[in-house]
Amino acid sequence: MAAPERAARVRVPDRVPSLLTDLYQFTMAYGYWSARRHEEPAAFELFFRSNPFQGGFALFCGLRECTRFLGGFRLSEEEVRYLRSALPPDTHPDFFSYLRRLDCSGVTVRAVPEGSAAFARVPLMEVSGPLAVVQLLESSLLCLVNYASLVCTNAARFRLAAGPKLQLLEMGLRRAQGPDGSLTASLCAYIGGFNLTTNVQAGYLFGIPLAGTIGHSYITSFSSLEEAEPCRLPPAAGPGPPVDLVSLSRASLSRVCHLLAEDRAKVREGELAAFVSYAAAYPSNFLPVIDSYSMASGLLSFCAVALSLCELGYKPRGVRLDSGDLCRQSVEVRRVFRTCAEGFGKPDFLSLSIVGTNNISECNLEELSETIDAVGVGTHLVTCTLQPSLGCVYKLVEVAGRPTMKVTEDPEKSTMPGRKGLYRLLDARGHPALDLLCVRDEPPPREGVELRCHLLGQERNPISVTPAHVVSLWRDVFVQGQPRPSLPTVPGTITTPDSVASAAQL
Amino acid sequence: MAAPERAARVRVPDRVPSLLTDLYQFTMAYGYWSARRHEEPAAFELFFRSNPFQGGFALFCGLRECTRFLGGFRLSEEEVRYLRSALPPDTHPDFFSYLRRLDCSGVTVRAVPEGSAAFARVPLMEVSGPLAVVQLLESSLLCLVNYASLVCTNAARFRLAAGPKLQLLEMGLRRAQGPDGSLTASLCAYIGGFNLTTNVQAGYLFGIPLAGTIGHSYITSFSSLEEAEPCRLPPAAGPGPPVDLVSLSRASLSRVCHLLAEDRAKVREGELAAFVSYAAAYPSNFLPVIDSYSMASGLLSFCAVALSLCELGYKPRGVRLDSGDLCRQSVEVRRVFRTCAEGFGKPDFLSLSIVGTNNISECNLEELSETIDAVGVGTHLVTCTLQPSLGCVYKLVEVAGRPTMKVTEDPEKSTMPGRKGLYRLLDARGHPALDLLCVRDEPPPREGVELRCHLLGQERNPISVTPAHVVSLWRDVFVQGQPRPSLPTVPGTITTPDSVASAAQL
Known part of the structure; x- marks a missing residue:
């Protein structure tokens, strides 16, 4: 239990x-x-x-x-x-x-x-x-x-x-049948093998352990870097003076665009500002959603702010992808992270997490486990589509x-x-073999003793089974x-x- | 509202x-x-x-x-x-x-x-x-x-x-996402046009008005008519002495089997006992489920007890069908009711209700409205399959x-x-024509004045509309x-x- x-x-x-x-x-x-x-x-x-x-x-x-x-x-x-x-x-x-x-x-x-x-x-x-x-x-x-x-x-x-290995995050609150539908979903998903809830x-x-980063509205609430100013962050270790994270990230963005041969014009300044502000608030928990506008903009901005954090001795955590083909995009994101790790000599880029949260179902989960570290599941989990x-x-x-x-x-x-007894019969390796229903007053099955029983729906042909272990269920x-x-x-x-x-x- | x-x-x-x-x-x-x-x-x-x-x-x-x-x-x-x-x-x-x-x-x-x-x-x-x-x-x-x-x-x-016309009964409690999922379903189904809830x-x-009769477990809890005894019911009107409903229903069953040329052996005595006991408890609200064992047994027993109630001046209410092809069965049940009405001179058999409750969805509802008076909907309503x-x-x-x-x-x-204004434009008959979103500070559309607007998703070709009435939504x-x-x-x-x-x- x-x-x-x-x-x-x-x-x-x-x-x-x-x-x-x-x-x-x-x-x-x-x-x-x-x-x-x-x-x-x-x-x-x-x-x-x-x-x-x-x-x-x-x-x-x-x-x-x-x-x-x-x-x-x-x-x-x-x-x-x-x-x-x-x-x-x-x-x-x-x-x-x-x-x-x-x-x-x-x-x-x-x-x-x-x-x-x-x-x-x-x-x-x-x-x-x-x-x-x-x-x-x-x-x-x-x-x-x-x-x-x-x-x-x-x-x-x-x-x-x-x-x-894949971390599973339950995030069905907004799609469940009201407050206790959502709470039952969180609890029972955890019992069923999920790791986290939002x-x-x-x-x-x-x-239940919680998880959660930021959403698109946080990104769209910023339109220019001025809104993130003043934004000063001290180095992670040591007593150095606080650094202006806006200026540092502007400089980092130039380095990232140069390394990746990307056009800086692709970057939405509001998104960069949102990332800078988020990184200043939580420098050790930086894991933004990067596709509010386009993957190109979000990924460049992320790498710029992550590089700035690395320079200051912080360890950025990763990115969240919330739209499109998560499998294809995560491969591209990993490639960019590898390039940054090598280009900037920052191995922390190799251990960044990728979290996927777009319309994930049981059917498309398997293909994601190769390149993605964690997925958030909402609708398909809680409504059991x-x-x-x-x-x-x-x-x-x-x-x-x-x-x-x-x-x-x-x-x-x-x-x-009639009232019954219910026993789980296990084989010698401890694996369940079958669940046995019998009349309540019958003696229970005994370990090592062969018994004949009927499979449900196949009552004509009794089978024999010798349980190695018997558990009253x-x-x-x-x-x-x-x-x-x-x-x-x-x-x-x-x-x-x-x-x-x-x-x-x- | x-x-x-x-x-x-x-x-x-x-x-x-x-x-x-x-x-x-x-x-x-x-x-x-x-x-x-x-x-x-x-x-x-x-x-x-x-x-x-x-x-x-x-x-x-x-x-x-x-x-x-x-x-x-x-x-x-x-x-x-x-x-x-x-x-x-x-x-x-x-x-x-x-x-x-x-x-x-x-x-x-x-x-x-x-x-x-x-x-x-x-x-x-x-x-x-x-x-x-x-x-x-x-x-x-x-x-x-x-x-x-x-x-x-x-x-x-x-x-x-x-x-x-069809009465719609919400009965999704057992399939909803817990207590308040079920309560939200009951309330919102009522707002959406259901008549009743269980x-x-x-x-x-x-x-919300309630409805509910009896379930199969009530039927299976009886095995013989002795369990319903003693079971005395006074006539509905007047001060006559109570009548033994078991004996009366035995006699009625003979009459029903004779009229319908059916074999009395088809009748499960426990089911008849359950109906008698239910009728004695609620003689003016007799509406049992009749397919716990077989339609043949349930229908004969129902007619016997309903006839007994008619004899005593009570008005039986009807039957519930909970399995099989509801459409086909309800036609057969109506035929039997007509035969009883004529054969026994009891017109109350003509106004009996048929309630259907087996796995009803939006798709199979239309065909039921011809022969059925009320349906109960559970799973497909509350889980919105x-x-x-x-x-x-x-x-x-x-x-x-x-x-x-x-x-x-x-x-x-x-x-x-941006913040907006939202207006519903109505035509001269008061029917809604379209919902108009505009910038919050724009003057609202005026009745009788033509305006040009863009249909969502078809922004290139503006349309003209002249609202007869305008409602701020x-x-x-x-x-x-x-x-x-x-x-x-x-x-x-x-x-x-x-x-x-x-x-x-x-």
Whole structure:
């Protein structure tokens, strides 16, 4: 479980309201109550029917929010009064007294650990408790698990496509579904293998490392070098007098244009001024976006200011490319950096970073990892363009000790009855071989002992498997109203970006 | 503006945090501050570059959230302390004192009214104030406008495809990006022309009418008629003794099977029990989902219980179809209802509603409006599958009285410099003809006076237009830190689902 270990400063955000559910849950709860069945013990399973993104796995996320929601589940007097106005007028008044007293003290949840690789039709959670209460929780739990797991899985796929070295920066705030869509995206992308976020609130709440440089508006806010004056910067080391960075950068620009045989007229003076001003503010963190006007202008200005910083003993950090063909441009930028490193005798030009942030998707990521050091991903990550929803469902499997199932004409929509046990079988190298569902009261599979089982969808031909290791996947995460502390990870659980790869080989 | 009039019980939800922004905004603010430019008056425009869904318009939404965010914008001591840890260590300490004092008292926003039809590259909002402050607001405003406008536009497109009569029910809670993604979807879908939501919290917060019946788990929780016993229902009118609804429905089922020449063995007893129990709880709101097992079973059981209710003087409401080919099935269901109406002399069967809720998209909506009375839309509405993000941007157009623009090699990404006036020109019938952008200090267009203007993207060939009416589109919605009360609607603004059609004809 990556999140709890990494997120050192988790604060409790606002409570998820208990009315965040679909009206039909209250209609059903009233039906159970009217039939005096509301206290019958029941169990629901939460699962998805097919792996997202036409892929081989999903990562389970959102569990922490679920247990927090369950812990706080209670309807206030005002909320119940509202429900009285929303339900039909012939609803019996005693039902509202019942709602007013409800909480999750009778509810228990078993779940796979947050961050685990999970597979189609294998339940992520089992929610048990009084029938009417566990019914009411359906929509809220689905809301908290569906998107969290989807975006975490999406992030893991970006990580797989990027390889282990490329730095991945989540920057989807402006494209997400409002404030907590964006915060869920930041957190779950981090769990899924991203390194950084631009979302300051996500850094504040979850302790995710932040990144961010400057945008085009900063560049376009300058029109001439006068606006950057006075702009004096002391040398990085030693007590030397501050140097006028405007004059120094003018001189550096001449040297750069001469070395690269470029025309100084290509340079937009406002852009140069913006770079100078930014470098003066953050001389050790100079990483501007260089394509506000044209690559030619931005690259010359960058090299001039970077050279000035090098002269003063600072180490410029790199450039950001935000438009056009990032792959082609990054090759050109590297070539120019090499020329400058040699021409000026400044090896720091060789270790400059190139960050790309233009419309990056899982599909075009692989080609970038050769020449680019970090990419920022917004839209395609947070809106999950390849599949913008995960279809988790929440199905009743047992009530009053009796297994239940939905048998439909569509076999995909049929459910598996009864409460179960869930085990991950591992081979001798510790790699997951399969996840085994069995009847709850069956003895668990034993290490080194051959067992026969049926692959889902291929029930006619049983297979044999001899697990080297057996891990019980479900943990008690919420027992009779009490959240349990986080539990250690299990093999096959995502702990670092690298391990996503092995999980996905399943 | 549909929202303020309809939403009678708007409560103030949780505050949008002021740190909900991208880190680079603080980096830029520091750059402005270091260059002593942070107080320079500046103006940004917020707009999208192309109409979403390859369509002809968008509806602007999210404005109310924006003004609320601006009104509460302030960084706490703890938030500033966090920023100190997140920004480079050489950031000047006085910058943090400056951040601690920041608010939006110097900020003014002009915007088109919420719910207006809006078009590519025509600014939705102009945000002016001190350069560093209006820069800091960028990401938060984009987050609040982008998804709200996208889902509102999507809802309007569903309404256009559905025609004016079909009831549209938003049910996307479980597929949205968490709690406030779902709440934004409910509110903006309502503004865009939906009639109802299933999201109880959205009803509670915004006063949106709720709908909801029962789900499959209610059906599968019953296995035999004994579970519904005892189940006594008094006649609707008059003081007659309560009737045993189980026995009555058994008898009704025989009559239904006989009339329809169907085999009673097709009926799942648990489903019949669930319907009986639901009907006993809500005899005047009986509208069950009928395809938990098979249409044959569900339809026979429904007719049996509906007939029983009719016998007792109640009016059953209808059925919900949640799988398969909704169009084909609804034709069959209508046929059965007609047969029952005639065969039992119960005309109430003719006015039963059919509600469809299976994977409904804009594309398959039109064919449903013939036989179906209401549809529930989840995934395709709230995730906007056809285009899951709106690409609003926020561009600097003026600083210190000087127009600014971004001129790039990609003409689409170039901006129009300077502060502007924005007018909607209407023809003699009151229909919008075009939206006119002009320089802020130009005299506004006059009614009945011909003017020449350039169509965006076709700058070489000016056109002439003589407006019959002129409406200034931007209203002051936030002036020097103070939100202004809602203003009356303008022509071309969406007020009812019907008027979406005329706006979209533009």
